[in-house]
Amino acid sequence: MRRQWQRERQALLDALGLQEDAARALADDLRTQIEGLHGRLREAETHLEHPEITRKTVTALADRLPAVPPDLPEHPDYPRILGVFNDATGPQRARDVCEALNHELLPKNIEGTHA
Secondary structure: OHHHHHHHHHHHHHHHHHHHHHHHHHHHHHHHHHHHHHHHHHHHHHHHHHHHHHHHHHHHHHHHOOOOOOOOOOOOOHHHHHHHHHHOOOOOOHHHHHHHOOOOOOHHHHHHHHO
């Protein structure tokens, strides 16, 4: 009878050990997930800070702008240049603007348009 009791006791202890190992593995897995989530949370919070900083910078710069817009240059191509940029679907280089205005692609024209 004593041996039977010892076998049952050992079986119970073995079952408890298995449950303990499973619970420990689950806890370790959850800790790993939590660490990963903490990292992702820090990254998301950093991404949230960037627009806040940008908003403060833009607001500070906007406060420094003159209330009256500056006069536009009196060059005859200026409205045409604005038209080229308004019609553009992507970035424009000075060379692209010269082509759109049908200017010769000479360095002096490209540099003048760039200026």
